[in-house]
Amino acid sequence: MTLPPYTMSPMESPGRRRLLALAALGLLLPLTACSDDEPESPDTKLGDQVSGRAGDLETGEPTAVITPAGRLSVSFADPVTELDKDETTDLTARSAPGDGSFVPVVWSFENDKIFGEITRLFGDRQPLEVDLVTGGERYSLTPPDSGPGKTAEYVAVEGSGEDVSLEVTYDGLTQTLDAESGKLDKGVAAALYDLPKTKIKIKDCPTKKWFTQALIYQQYECRYTTAIPSPYVVNEWVKKGHTWLAVTVATNLALYATGELDAAIASYDVVGNKELSTIDGEKPLGTLNERVNEGAASGTLVFDINGKLPKMMQILREYKLNLNGAVGKIDAPQKRTAKIGGEIELVY
Numbered sequence: 001m002t003l004p005p006y007t008m009s010p011m012e013s014p015g016r017r018r019l020l021a022l023a024a025l026g027l028l029l030p031l032t033a034c035s036d037d038e039p040e041s042p043d044t045k046l047g048d049q050v051s052g053r054a055g056d057l058e059t060g061e062p063t064a065v066i067t068p069a070g071r072l073s074v075s076f077a078d079p080v081t082e083l084d085k086d087e088t089t090d091l092t093a094r095s096a097p098g099d100g101s102f103v104p105v106v107w108s109f110e111n112d113k114i115f116g117e118i119t120r121l122f123g124d125r126q127p128l129e130v131d132l133v134t135g136g137e138r139y140s141l142t143p144p145d146s147g148p149g150k151t152a153e154y155v156a157v158e159g160s161g162e163d164v165s166l167e168v169t170y171d172g173l174t175q176t177l178d179a180e181s182g183k184l185d186k187g188v189a190a191a192l193y194d195l196p197k198t199k200i201k202i203k204d205c206p207t208k209k210w211f212t213q214a215l216i217y218q219q220y221e222c223r224y225t226t227a228i229p230s231p232y233v234v235n236e237w238v239k240k241g242h243t244w245l246a247v248t249v250a251t252n253l254a255l256y257a258t259g260e261l262d263a264a265i266a267s268y269d270v271v272g273n274k275e276l277s278t279i280d281g282e283k284p285l286g287t288l289n290e291r292v293n294e295g296a297a298s299g300t301l302v303f304d305i306n307g308k309l310p311k312m313m314q315i316l317r318e319y320k321l322n323l324n325g326a327v328g329k330i331d332a333p334q335k336r337t338a339k340i341g342g343e344i345e346l347v348y
Contacts, residue, residue: 044097044156047139051089052104052152059106063182066192067170068122068232070111072130072143073150076179077104079161083154094154101161102154103132103179111146114196118228121246121288121300123235129169135159138167173237188240191231201226201347205251205315210342217265219255220340222315224248227346229309233302234288245303245310246288247346249277253295253319256338264328268321268336270295276316276339279303295319309348316341 044050059075066072079101083094096102112119130141134157144151164179176185186193205222225248231237233244253273259265271294275287282303290299297317316339323334 044094046097046156046158048156050154052087052154054106054150054152057104057106057152063177063184065168065175069128069170071114072109074107079103096156100158103157103161103164105153106150107144108150109144109146117200118195121230121233126171131167134164188231188238191229205344215258217257221252223250227348243305245305246300248300250298256321259330264330266326266330266332267324269324270319271322272320273297273317276318278314279310313344313346315344
């Protein structure tokens with residue numbers, strides 16, 4: 001098939017095609033310009049937390065607030081009434097509600113791993129409550145997630161946003177931080193602040209000093225750990241002026257015999273034992289993670305200490321013994337008890 005020769009129509013001239021293209025471009029230009037308009041500032045309510053950029057804020061020195069949940073580091077910047085879009089993480093400008101302002105808070109949080117093994121003393125994890133207080137009003141805040149980086153929050157408040165304090169509450173105990181001075185009222189939680197630096201050590205008991213009675217043969221092991229003075233144990237805060245003192249002790253009586261090696265010997269099995277340890281004559285309030293099996297026992301003893309921390313502790317256990325055999329002629333009871341222990345020097 002032969003096609004007829006193609007002839008350009010006047011409507012398809014190059015000049016007309018250029019005009020159509022320019023007209024189309026002219027229609028597109030206003031649409032493109034409209035896309036650069038900033039979105040309308042959203043309504044901001046009192047108590048709102050607006051995420052900001054921590055690196056853009058000039059704050060004072062951070063203050064660490066330590067609770068059994070972990071370490072909250074907080075600093076503040078001067079309050080403002082307007083937020084430029086570049087100051088927020090969602091690139092949206094905002095105005096403070098009414099005659100209010102935004103209080104900038106820069107903070108970070110490390111969870112209870114800062115305490116290492118000590119965190120086992122604290123019991124079940126409780127929620128951390130944070131309130132910003134200013135102008136007689138209280139604003140509940142959501143604390144940051146645990147991690148190494150800092151985050152910034154602009155808190156919408158009523159008034160000028162001056163005279164600010166931050167209240168951090170854990171299981172009913174509140175610590176109050178004054179934003180201007182950085183002064184922190186720790187209350188009985190003050191003893192928590194040394195715990196993240198505490199290194200747990202294990203020491204052998206001075207058992208050679210304890211065994212002075214003749215004609216008794218014992219195979220006995222005893223160890224204890226660094227003493228931990230804590231204001232919070234098993235979901236309970238200590239009373240003012242008191243300290244919970246926790247000492248982990250592990251003992252094992254593997255052999256108990258009486259008599260003379262060259263004459264007659266009576267050997268006993270250990271069938272049970274109980275705790276009799278004391279500090280300054282006072283028994284522990286209880287034992288955490290206690291494990292008792294025949295002659296072996298371990299657990300964390302918790303004492304209520306009123307006043308200064310003690311230097312010494314009396315480790316003592318009472319063992320139930322059953323005669324399992326004898327060599328030679330010996331008059332030995334079938335059942336008996338034995339108290340084994342002695343004094344140790346506490347390590348902090």
